[in-house]
Amino acid sequence: MKKSMIYLDKENNKNSIDLLEVIRQIYGEEGSETYGVAINHQCLEAIGYVDNLIQITDDKIFDKDGMVITDILEELQQKYNFDCILIPATNFGRMLAPRLAMRLHVGLVADVTAIHLKDELLEMVRPAFSGKIMAGIVKQGKGPTMMSVRENVFSYDPILPKETQKITYVPKHLRKSQLKLIDKREKVQSYDIRDSEVLISGGGGTIKNFEKLEALASQLNGQVSASRKIIDKGIATRSIQVGQSGRTVNPKLYIALGINGAIQHVEGLKNVEHIISVNTNKNAPICSLSDLVVEGDAFEFIDKLLAKIKNNDFRR
């Protein structure tokens, strides 16, 4: 039986566990024994999902240091000899994965969004050229299959809960970190657009008065998100950016206001049920993907739709 390991990133437990879906797609439901590795967090959410939960806890481990974590994962690789190593493509995961791949002398595919398996050939699919082209990558040479996997793309539902075995591991060798944390502050963001059911999203056509989107969002019990243009202008923080360089979202309703819909943006829309786009150009790329296209100004649309909703509420 194959053995697969997932690095459980403490910044995104749920998404890390969802990488079990990648393992299922490669080896089948029962084809691989699964190991989750949690460093300096318990990750009890993984119980019932992975076959083995390896917990490593030591205050001396500086868990944002790619060198230190690479040492630990290398020890685990020597002990268990995994066939497949998966790392969620968080900011930290994208530093850790390449270092570990070089240490193990194996190829690495970054930011995988799909698995293609044909005649035993495993093709790892990833976006290239800022998401404009997809590339199917195969590994060459010996050693485990390694990839970093884009967040929020795969989701996993076990057929039956697993009987998870907890393993406490103590690293044999701990390197002294060359890094020292001086200060940190949590980002203030009251919501996570990945959890939103309704997103009111603004692009270049909303630069002049981006705050106005909030009124429509709150009326529809949704949240505000944005395209890269808004982030690059410094109008909103990257945490609400949809797209290849931002987040992948899957709301039930996505209202795209003044968004052109470059492929790098569309790449961030996964299984969105309904798309309404408002654009002065009805031939903007996003319009081809929409159920409903409103040809016109985004702010005028917000005003008129809000007035209509208010009016109808009043009549009721």
Added chain:
Amino acid sequence: MKILCMVKIVPDVDKFKYDFDTNTVVRENVRMILNPDDASSVGVALKIKHLYPGTTVEVVSMAPESVRPLIYDLVRVGVDRVNLITDKLFSGSDSYATSKVLAKYVQTLSYDIILTGTHAIDGDTSHVPAQLGELLDMSQMSNVIHIDEELLDTTKAVFTVDFDSEVATYEMQLPGILSLRKESGYKLPYIKYEDMNKDVTDSIHVITNNDLGFEPFEIGLKGSKTKVNKTFVKEYEKRDKVVVTNDDQGINTVYAFLQEKGFI
């Protein structure tokens, strides 16, 4: 202080046009540019040089000879020397093979800190900075959005990193690698008018495999651990695309749609 900047010349992929109706990418006539994150690394290096006279800024880039005009401009804005690693044997290298080539050359140089970009807009794997760190056995940090110039010396750097849910300030013992993001706001200066056509060939140093001595199986396609099996343009699910305008009828259509789907 000696600063080494690793840069990549990339196609300006934002200029690629995508046609959703025919599912094709139009990539003709797209010019080459200095990768935006890498431009920030050179930008901050030149800022430090300006603050601390005596600082040298050296650039290393692996690229075909055709990028020469772009690297000339780096010298024209104040870079002391550009090392262009170029050899047909290196073409087709994946990030693994590329990192090996870069590391072997960097090991011959003297420096206090290495600056790179975080992402390249063409490949966008972010592998090379971390793999360079591994091969040189030094720390590397991506997503750097600020370097504290006041606290920088040849033994340590203090800098700010943008993680997914937090912003953190670290101190790193040098030598080490800091990878910047263009959101840092560090920019390349403009070329002064009188330097527009300055002859800079003396500051360009070309390195080939004759200097590095790799066996052909170690580099290029053969030395790579991954291979692009195919590229394709993703098919997007097209929808009904009912087109209305902002008039009463249009707003009524949107309202009815939202009501029918249960959003109002």
